Amino acid sequence: MFADLRIRSLKKMSEIKKATINDVASLAGVSIKTVSRVVNGLPNVAEATRKRVNIAIERLNFRPNLSAQRLASRRSYILALLYDNPSANYLFNIQSGVLESCNARGYDLLVHPCDHTNPDLADEVINLQHQGRCDGVVLTPPLSDVRGLISALDKKGTPFIQIAPADRQENYPWVATTDEAASFEITHHLVSLGHRRIAFIRGHPDHKAMATRENGYRRALKDAGISYSRKLVAQGQNSFESGVSAANQLLKKQDPPTAIFAANDDMAAGVISAANDMGLQVPKDLSVAGFDDTPIATQTWPALTTVRQPIREMAQSAARILIERLDSQDKPQLKEIIDARLIVRLSTGTVNAVLRQ
Amino acid sequence: MFADLRIRSLKKMSEIKKATINDVASLAGVSIKTVSRVVNGLPNVAEATRKRVNIAIERLNFRPNLSAQRLASRRSYILALLYDNPSANYLFNIQSGVLESCNARGYDLLVHPCDHTNPDLADEVINLQHQGRCDGVVLTPPLSDVRGLISALDKKGTPFIQIAPADRQENYPWVATTDEAASFEITHHLVSLGHRRIAFIRGHPDHKAMATRENGYRRALKDAGISYSRKLVAQGQNSFESGVSAANQLLKKQDPPTAIFAANDDMAAGVISAANDMGLQVPKDLSVAGFDDTPIATQTWPALTTVRQPIREMAQSAARILIERLDSQDKPQLKEIIDARLIVRLSTGTVNAVLRQ
DNA sequence: TTGAAAGCGCTAACAT
DNA sequence: ATGTTAGCGCTTTCAA
DSSP states (O other): OHHHHHHHHHHHHHHHSOOOHHHHHHHHTSOHHHHHHHHTTOSOOOHHHHHHHHHHHHHHTOOOOHHHHHHHHTOOOEEEEEESSOOHHHHHHHHHHHHHHHHHTTOEEEEEEOOTTOTTHHHHHHHHHHTTSOSEEEEOTTGGGOHHHHHHHHHHTOOEEEESOSSOOTTSOEEEEOHHHHHHHHHHHHHHTTOOOEEEEEOOTTOHHHHHHHHHHHHHHHHTTOOOOGGGEEEOOSSHHHHHHHHHHHHTSSSOOSEEEESSHHHHHHHHHHHHHTTOOTTTTOEEEOSBOOGGGGTSSSOOBEEEOOHHHHHHHHHHHHHHHHHOSSOOOOEEEEOOEEEOOTTOOOOOHHHHO | OHHHHHHHHHHHHHHHSOOOHHHHHHHHTSOHHHHHHHHTTOSOOOHHHHHHHHHHHHHHTOOOOHHHHHHHHTOOOEEEEEESSOOHHHHHHHHHHHHHHHHHTTOEEEEEEOOTTOTTHHHHHHHHHHTTSOSEEEEOTTGGGOHHHHHHHHHHTOOEEEESOSSOOTTSOEEEEOHHHHHHHHHHHHHHTTOOSEEEEEOOTTOHHHHHHHHHHHHHHHHTTOOOOGGGEEEOOSSHHHHHHHHHHHHTSSSOOSEEEESSHHHHHHHHHHHHHTTOOTTTTOEEEOSBOOGGGGTSSSOOBEEEOOHHHHHHHHHHHHHHHHHOSSOOOOEEEEOOEEEOOTTOOOOOHHHHO
16 A cells, blocks of 8 residues: 555656656766766767666656756757748748758757848847757748848858858858759740740749749740840739739730740739630630649649749758758758759640731 | 957957856846846846846847756747648648747747657657757647547646647637538528538548538538438548549539538639539539638639638637746636638529529 | 855766 | 766845
8 A cells, every 4th residue: 555655656756857867877876977978879888887877767757858958068959940921832841841851860940930121130040049049040032032141140150051042152051943944944845835925924022033033034035036025024923813913914915925934833823813814715825834833733724834843852951951060060061952843734835826926 | 459459359259259147247247146137027126237237238249048048947938839731821820820929928939740640649749848848839630639649748737739629628728710600601601592402521531620510511401401411421631632533423423412512622622623624613503612711712713612710810829828828827718719700702602593403 | 126056957078 | 988077057045
C-alpha cells in the first residue's frame, strides 16, 4: 500500500517537474559535462558511460531545456521566414520547403509577416536576430528585393538568404529559378503556333521578379523578329480580377492580340474568364498562357499552358544554404539556380487564320 | 580628431557587442533589477529613475536577450501552430489570424506540420512545450479531433486550443463556427429553389468537421420532408479532382440530382467542371453549391453559392484565448462560436422543370 | 522605491 | 576519457 503510493508520487513527479541535466548526471553517476557530451553526440565518451547516461536519460524522460541551450550557446536554432502579402499558395510552398530543411537539421521555423514599405523594416529584422528570436532570416519576394534591407542585414551581420531576387548580386546568398528563360520559352511557344500579336500582362509593380518575366517575353519577340508594342502590354496586379480587366482592355483594341501571356496564373485565369464573357473561345479565338502552375492552372477550362517553378525545392535549398552557413565556420555555398519548365496544356493553340489577318 | 576616433569606435562597439542589462544598469547608475522593472513596465520605479534608465537603453540600443528572459522566466513567449496537410488557403487564413493575436501580445509563432496518424504524435507535441520551444499549441483540423492527442495534452498540462473541432467538449478550450447551421441553410436554399433530388459530396473522411456539414444537409432534408437517399451521397477527398469524379458518379445515375452540394469549394468547382464536360449548364441544368468561400468560389463560371466561415477571425480568437490562459493565472474564456454565413451566387438557380420530372 | 544574491539549465574553457 | 568552474543575461525572492 505504501509502495503503491510512493510509485504514484514518483510518477507524478516525473510528469510535473522536468528532469534537468543535473538529475541525469547524479543518477548516472557522472558529471553534467559528460551528460552534455552524450546529449550532443560529442566524442570522447566511453561506450559504457554513454550507455549508463542514456539509461538515466530514458528513465527520467530528460529533454534538454532549449532556452538554457540557447542562452549558453548564444544560438536559437530558429530560422525566421519573412514575407509580405504573398499568395496563399506561394507561401505554402515556400514554407513547406523551408520546413523540410529546418526539420532535417534541428531548426524551428518562425513565421514573420512584414511590410516592405515600412521604413523601420531593417531594424525590425535585425532585432529579430539581435534579440535571439532567430539565427537567420529567409527573405521571400518582394522582400528579397528591398535594397536597403539587404545591405543593412549584410552590414550588421544578420545571416540571411534571398529567395528569387530579381537583382542577383554576386556577393549575396540567394536561390532562384531560370524564370527569364522560361518566359522566353513560353513566348517562343506562342510564336511557334503562328501568333504574332502576343500581348503581355505585367504583374504587380512592387514585385521586381515579375519584371524578369517581361524580359523573357521581349527577348523572345526580338528573337522572332516581332517588334515590341506598348499597346500589347497591360498592367496587372497579380490578382484574378486584375487579369479580367487587363484582358478587357487588350481585347477591345483595334488589332486585338491572338494570344495573351500573363505574368501569373491567377491573371491568366482572369483572361480566360474575360474571354468567355466576350464570347471568345480559348484557344480557338485566343491563346492564353500563365506562369507558376498553381492549382488554378488545372482548374480553368481549358487548362492553362504555364511554367512550373520548383518553388518548394527552391525554398528547401534556401534554408539549407542558410543553415549550412550558420552551422559551419567556413563560407559554404552561396547561390543556386533551379530549372523552371514549360508546361503545355490546352489554353494555347494554333493561331486562328481569320483573326491573324 | 581623437574625439572622432573615439566616437567611431564606440559606434562600432554598440554594433558588434550587444549591450546587456548590466551595461544599462551601470550607465544609468541603478541596479539591474530596476532596469528589469523598466523594461517590463513594472510599477514601483520613480519617474526620474525610469527616465534615466530609458535614456541608457536608448543610448546603448539595448534589447533584452530573449533566451535569457525565457530561461529565467521559464516561458518562451512562443505559440506553435500545428497542422496536418491543410489546403494552402485554409492554412494561410489560420496562420494570419493566429499571427494577429501573437503580434498584439508579444508572442512569436512557430509553425509545425504533423502527421495525425503518427502514434507518437502526443509525445512529439508535449515535448515541444516540455523543451521550451513553445508555451502552448494551436490545433487545427484534423488534429483538433485526435482524441488521444487532446487527452494527453490535457493530462500533461500542455496548454492548447482546438480550432473547429467536430466534437466539442465542454471542458476543453475551442473555437468554432456555426457550420452545421450554415449547411442547413445552404441545403434549405436549394430546397426553396424547388430542388428535391439534392446530392451531397462528402469531404475527406479524416476530417470529422466535414461530417458536421453532412448533418446540416440531412437535417434540412428532413425539415423539408425529403427522404435521405444514400444514392445521392458520394465520397470526396476535398480536392478538385475528387469533386470531378464524385460528380461523374452522381450524374450518371438513373435519377440524377438537380442540385449538388459539395462539402467544400474545391470539390464544388470540380462538379462544375464535370458538368461542363457532360454538356450540362450550371445552374440551368444543375445547381451547385460549395462551402468555405475560398478564392476559387469566385473564379468558377458561374461563381459558386457557398458558405463563408470567418476562418481568420476564428484563428485570431483561438490564439487570443490561448494567450489569455498563458498570461493570467485564473481560467479565462474557454470557447467561442463565430457565425458562418450563406453567400448566394450564380451557381444555384430554380430547378429546371423538365429535369424535375 | 530600490538592490543583493541566488538561481534558471545549459555550454565552454580549462583542468585532470 | 572525464570533471570543475565559470559564465550566458535575465527573473525572482527577499531584504533594506
